[in-house]
Amino acid sequence: MYPPRFRYLRAESTEHVLDVLAELGADARVLAGGASLIPQLKYRSVSPSPSVLVDLGWLDDLRGTSRVDGQLRVGAMTRHVEAGADDVLAEVAPGARDAARSIGDPQVRNMGTIGGGLAAVEATGDWGPVLVAAGGSVHAVSRDGERDVLANDLFAGPLLTTLRPDELMTEVRFPVMAGRSGSAHAKLMIRAVTALGSCSIALAIDAADRITWAGVGVGGLTPYPMSVPEAAAVLVGQPMSPELATEAKSALSAALGSHTDVKTSAAHRRGIAGSLFVEALDAAYARAAVAGVAPITEEGAS
């Protein structure tokens, strides 16, 4: 299976990319790790098919993490394998590490990037729910300026972001929470490597073990990654208890809507959501309760 013809441009710098995008708009597509875009091109399912691919693989300044202004900034070209090995990311957003270590398979983690993963907006993508739950954002730049787009505002639909064709996602930003916080990402695997759905939770607790802040994101359970504020709202202000988890889980299921497709029904998705929610909540809470503790499992919380 082979892609239609295109022209190839090796990106020399971010500025170079912005110039090209400003000139070509939707006629150009940036190529990050290629884990999503290249199969789509090979299936000839990208419409319109880009006439130029701008290869970002050479832009080392878009790779790596840094802590700036209460945020952890992850370069958009950071590969999943690098994110999964990043100690700072693991500390700030353990759920992100769960995700990074469970995306696809080893080769995909060696190839794919966080920015590419987010921009692909695949239903069962992992970075979407993680970033939504964390209340994070992406940083987008263009010739016309730069802006932060909240994760919750990034996804416009399946395979679709709200970024403009002339914008380049350069960073993914996780808020660094003060005090006791934790997050976790749980997945239901149909088979190893293939998830049916995921649930990500980030939360903070006070000294009295009350939940002071929570974010909930889901993947695969809705047509594209979404935040579920209804479930988060149930948690906030409460101490953790089985009853609270059950109540929040019901709120999550109720908020999910009726996403039925060839994989499974909405009713089944609600069942899965409940199970994943409890798993992620327990792990996130446990992490928050023990400051600086490492994630519960080596290879994701599933």
Added chain:
Amino acid sequence: MNQIVTTTTDDVASTQAPDEVHGNLTGRYVGRSVKRSEDRDLLMGRATFVGDVKLPGLLHAVIYRSPHAHARLLKLDLTRVQALPGVVMVLAGSDLPQYVRRMEPFPFQSRDPFLGGNPRIKFFDRHGLAIDRVRYVGEPVAVIVAESRYIGEDALDLVDAEYEVLPPVLDAEAGAGPDAPKLYDSWEDNVSINFHVSGGDVERAFADADVVVSEVLQHHRFSGTPIEPRGIVGSYDRNANFLTVWDSTQISHVVAALLEDSILVPESIKVRVIAPKVGGGFGQKWGFYPEELVVPLASVLCGRPVKWIETRREHMVATNHAREQKHHIEMALKSDGTILGVRDKIYADMGDAYPVGGFASVITTTMFVPGAYRIQNYDCHLFGVVTNKTPYGAHRGFGKSEAAYVIERMVDIAATAVGMDPAELRQKNFIQPDEFPYRCVTGSRYDSGDYPRALDMALSAADYLGARAMQEAARTEGRLVGIGMALAIEPSSSTRMGSYNSGYYTVRIKMDPNGRVFVATGGNDEGQGHATTISQLVAEELGVTPAAVSVLEGDTMGTPYGSGSYSSRFSIVGTSSVTMAARELSAKLRRIAANLLEVDPDDLELEGGEVRVRGDVSATVSLQRVARIAYHRIHDLVEDEEPGLELSYHYRDPNVDFSADERGRVAMFSSFPYAADVAVVEVDPETGKVVILKYVSVHDCGNMLNPRIVEGQHVGALAHGIGGVMLEEFAFDAQGQPLNGNFRDYLIPTALDMPELTLDHLISPNPFTPGGYKGAGETGTVSPVPCLANAVRDALMPIGVELTRLPLSPARIWHQIHSDGAGP
């Protein structure tokens, strides 16, 4: 590029197997885990698969396929395709009748009615590409030949076709009815196979029954999906009117014959088919596919070699599927658990009527529903129904898997009905060891086995009583833990009247003037390790090392005619033919040496590259010297001894009959390996996810020629069976669009999905063959399907849910638990 394999010297030192199984037939080389001679090239990345064949001027074919499940093709305009630079030729369905006859049927050689009109099979004339009607998504419609695969795929975007979409038939039972849309206007209905088989007095059995259990059991569609997709290269020599075809096939000789049959112009073309390294077959490469006709034809018409390599997306729709059947089955029992009789009505979803072997597969199911049990009252009616799906073809387990699924499910269902433990009900009804050879109700003669002992071994390895206690405890906590078992027979080495499966196996063996041995067979290898095991058998008989033996398979020019690889027949007729050929050669060597040494040939033995007088180390002559006499000093031969050391052996399967009797019964399979499996599972009712906690398989395939290879075959087969029942399904939407386009949607197990396996062996040698071997590579595909389904059924019992649908995927299980249908 031919597949000549020689055992290398470094392997000879390591022939002592660490894993000998008690009771196995062992010799110098047989019964030992000799390391595979095939490995080296594969490990170094220099083996030649079809995709690696490069020829000067090579062109690349791509195939335009139907995007609809059922439609009239109103217009096919290839003008823009032809105009694309780099496109060399296009072929549409309407072009073909001038070059090819209708494709011959497969595996049956005849369209004529079978004896007594049973089975009644309908065929439809095909020329390889659809002409005015398409009947499944993926049906080949046009061939585009281009300078590169990239250009070819560009050209696909330029095909201008118009269709009138017709209502699809997507369910076999509904499709059999008079009101269903018809796929073939000339047929009175969609039933392509109508077959009835019976034995004993089934009416009486049901009249006498204390208990009758009945169920509708559906087996889902899945298949073998080898990692190497299909591939073909055709190259035509105009001067010699000779077509060479490299084909990733299990049946080189049959494809060659069918191609010669089919090609009309040029007249009397000669065809050589070479199967080089083949990256897995599993039945998917056993058939005569449209591409196997049109790609070689394109090379003839272009006068340049043409290559076609299937994409995975094509594979999912264009390579045969298997297994989809619905059984309305009833079992009659005494209240003490004695099974009196079985009645079954099968609707097999044949997909479209293409010649890839499904016909034979579903008929096989009817033969083996009685399974491992003393069931002599049996009646089965099969309706094979054409639908707008990918054709039903062969797949490892070939119809027997479907039979094992329903009988093993029914035994559990019956055990519940009469209040017995499923193990106990099995033990009560098993064919007993002293009843072999056992004539089953449908005519085959089961060769040997010990079912009670195998099941006992499996139950004991699984700590059955402990598992039941654990289950009891788990149930009190509200957990859904289940225990399943199955004893699955896997009839092997099929043969049948009027088909290409002819029940014999030819081996040509030659010792050259230097004492080196060359073996060529009519078989094919797709990873089974034939070259290694053939060299073991030959070395055993001739007293040479395996390294002295080279093996050729898969090339029709260099090998004797044979029907290839299917039905585990290498293990039965293949090994037998090799052994008998080697014994004939051994006898000749001893006759020549006897003349030289002036002793009786019966006093001679072959050992260490020499012919020796038994018990007299001084009286020896080297094989090379004997060979020189046979070839170069024929005046030293006794009168009537033919020169040379080359002979053919045609081994006929002694345990089959060819013709069906008046009740449809025929002894079509000759050897009956089996496995007793036990599984423990837990089901999460909230997600529908099934976790396999324990899996035990006790396998009996007779003697094991190379125990390590046998073990590898069995573990690999279990992965197919476990994947098939847990994950894999070819599904279609309401319009007949396939939902599985690649390995992202069609989920085969990864290394993380295989449970830890506890394996054991039992050895009941095949009494009909010289080596006592049975098929070793298919049983594992069969046994996990009923075993795990029974385990899940057992798990769901406390919540009153009867398992009716496969696979055991989270979606299917959840929807059966929550009783709002079987899911999307």
Added chain:
Amino acid sequence: MIGDERVNVTVEVNGQQRSGEVDVRMLLIDFLREELSLTGAHIGCDSTNCGACTVLLDGRSIKSCTMFAPQVQGRQIRTVEGLADGETLNPLQQAFHDNNALQCGYCTPGMLMSATHLLEQNPEPSPQEIRQAISGNLCRCTGYAFIVDAIEAAAAEARGA
């Protein structure tokens, strides 16, 4: 016009500089197989799922069906052809042979490269870590058990255990 339709790709493959002028849409797997005649890596799925095309790029396992040839300009690639020393199998290949870890052999080159990557990262992997490491490589013949054994044996051999 922005961008190129054809480019010259120079890359170090198994320690040797190799180059070729190709259409920019040529996949890395085709560059290796067709341009450089390194046919060890195979195409099994076209969609980044089966891993038969796995090679090491700058030391990391990747799927060469999901990368364009120009993306590897100036980088280092290792393929299955680079494992053996002449006719001597390397310890991992030898362990595959000793443990009957292959049947049809079509997935084997990719499997070997994933295992090579694993053992370079983790000389003492547990069976579960081995299964993780090859979870992007589908095998339809073996059921994986002997592959896991082989990788474990190769690791033990390398440690002198």
